[in-house]
Amino acid sequence: MTESSGGPLELEIESLSAERFAPFGEVIEASAGRVGAGAYPIDVYPINDGGALRRDHVAQVDVEEGGGRLRVSVARAAPRTLPLLVEKLERHPLGSQAFVPMTTACFLVVVAGGVRPPRARELRAFLAGPGQGVSYRRGVWHLPLSVLERETDFLVLDREGPGENLEERALDRPVRIVLT
Amino acid sequence: MTESSGGPLELEIESLSAERFAPFGEVIEASAGRVGAGAYPIDVYPINDGGALRRDHVAQVDVEEGGGRLRVSVARAAPRTLPLLVEKLERHPLGSQAFVPMTTACFLVVVAGGVRPPRARELRAFLAGPGQGVSYRRGVWHLPLSVLERETDFLVLDREGPGENLEERALDRPVRIVLT
Numbered sequence: 152m153t154e155s156s157g158g159p160l161e162l163e164i165e166s167l168s169a170e171r172f173a174p175f176g177e178v179i180e181a182s183a184g185r186v187g188a189g190a191y192p193i194d195v196y197p198i199n200d201g202g203a204l205r206r207d208h209v210a211q212v213d214v215e216e217g218g219g220r221l222r223v224s225v226a227r228a229a230p231r232t233l234p235l236l237v238e239k240l241e242r243h244p245l246g247s248q249a250f251v252p253m254t255t256a257c258f259l260v261v262v263a264g265g266v267r268p269p270r271a272r273e274l275r276a277f278l279a280g281p282g283q284g285v286s287y288r289r290g291v292w293h294l295p296l297s298v299l300e301r302e303t304d305f306l307v308l309d310r311e312g313p314g315e316n317l318e319e320r321a322l323d324r325p326v327r328i329v330l331t
Numbered sequence: 332m333t334e335s336s337g338g339p340l341e342l343e344i345e346s347l348s349a350e351r352f353a354p355f356g357e358v359i360e361a362s363a364g365r366v367g368a369g370a371y372p373i374d375v376y377p378i379n380d381g382g383a384l385r386r387d388h389v390a391q392v393d394v395e396e397g398g399g400r401l402r403v404s405v406a407r408a409a410p411r412t413l414p415l416l417v418e419k420l421e422r423h424p425l426g427s428q429a430f431v432p433m434t435t436a437c438f439l440v441v442v443a444g445g446v447r448p449p450r451a452r453e454l455r456a457f458l459a460g461p462g463q464g465v466s467y468r469r470g471v472w473h474l475p476l477s478v479l480e481r482e483t484d485f486l487v488l489d490r491e492g493p494g495e496n497l498e499e500r501a502l503d504r505p506v507r508i509v510l511t
Contacts (some may be wrong), residue, residue: 179405180433186409199475201407201439205487210403221401223390223488225359227375229366240415244391249403251486253360254435258430280434280436287452295379300345304462305430307385308403312396 159325160271167260167277167285170241174290175262175275179209179251180195187203187274210286213247218310228298235328237261240269240277240292241319242269246310250296251284256303260285261294276331283285299331339416340451347440347457347465353473354469355442357456359389359431359464392468392488393427399492406485408478415508417441418492419447419471421499425488431464436483438463441474441508451504456478458510472500 165171182192186204191197195204214221214317221307240263241255260277263269269292280325286308287293310316345351349358362372366384370407371377375384394401399483401463420443432438440457443449459465467473476485 179403179486181405181407182408186407188480198406199408202411203406203476205404207402207404207491209405209486210490212403221392222387223359223392223402224385224387225389226376226378226383226385227361227362227364227366228379240459251431251433253433265354281510284433296383302366302470306359306464308488311387 159327161327161329162276163329164259166277166278167279167283172277175232176247176288177286179212179286180231180282182206187266201224210249211247213289214310217312217314218243219246219310222309222311224307226296226307228296228303230299230301231297233299233328233330235259235297236293237322237326237328239319239321240294240318242290242292243309243316244290245314245316247286247289248309249284249286249307251305251306253306257281257299259294259297259299259328263292263330265284266290268320269322269324271322274326276328287305289300334447334500336386339507341507341509342454342456343509343511344439344456344458347459347463349481352442352457352465356427356468357466359429359466360462362386366424385443390429391427393433394490396425397492397494399426399490402489402491404487406476406487408483410479410481411477411509413479413484413510414478415439417506417508419499420500421497422470422475423472423489423496424498424507425494425496427466427469427490429466429487431486433484433486435461437461439474439478439479443472444489446470446496448500449502451480454506496507
């Protein structure tokens with residue numbers, strides 16, 4: 152994060168990994184390893200007579216708070232371009248929310264920890280690559296779906312049910328997301 | 332479906348559509364329509380200040396029978412080639428099962444209606460194109476994940492819990508799936 156006097160904060164994009172994203176939720180992705188290779192990572196197992204490798208529990212779907220239930224949707228998102236100016240974030244206090252691209256795509260994941268309104272200095276930005284989705288833990292501040300390059304369809308897993316499940320807050324200062 | 336004396340039945344592949352697939356489950360896909368076009372199909376609505384179109388309830392997740400719950404997984408599948416000889420199908424009597432490709436892919440969907448063991452003459456074969464996934468209704472006979480072209484990662488939504496949720500049955504006669 153670098154600062155230009157008076158203007159927006161600049162935030163560099165990190166590549167997305169399960170470890171880096173752990174404070175905010177899960178990265179939905181296959182384990183490394185080719186089908187039929189013989190030796191598999193500990194978190195996968197072969198299915199379909201060895202024709203596929205399966206990894207379970209890639210996202211913690213948390214949607215039952217306050218009488219909620221799972222909703223499975225598709226969102227078609229228009230592409231955004233870098234650098235991107237972020238002035239507000241949103242969060243869903245009653246449920247997790249997962250996004251998985253349905254075609255080969257890169258998308259931008261911008262998050263902040265904590266329950267109180269996010270501050271510009273606390274943001275992190277990640278680039279999700281082909282074959283990666285994310286699940287935001289319940290209540291995590293994030294930027295709405297921001298795909299790069301081209302219009303892309305995403306599978307969305309989130310909560311529907313009673314109660315107000317959307318909060319939006321302006322940042323104390325805009326943040327410019329840049330790819331270095 | 333054509334018959335060659337004594338050998339397998341030949342079954343031609345249809346393109347996948349919601350209407351054709353309705354007896355077996357749902358096609359998971361966006362509605363036609365570009366983001367920002369102004370006029371939208373009746374089943375979608377704009378989100379994110381107009382930056383995306385969302386379509387809800389694209390799959391009926393039915394996993395609670397017998398104390399079951401949702402399991403979110405990723406399966407990495409090795410490609411299969413056409414023509415493909417199908418000698419058995421499987422079904423999950425306790426829950427629905429959905430597959431959504433996470434990169435641009437085509438996969439083969441082979442299904443049969445009814446509860447009793449499937450017969451070769453009853454099979455239908457569909458080609459799911461880029462941006463399409465499927466959800467098999469509980470108990471629908473189907474061929475395991477069969478992607479074409481290249482190794483592909485799929486998001487899988489199905490049931491985990493007590494009870495035996497896998498049944499496999501040989502067909503009365505093999506079926507050769509062909510692309511005409």
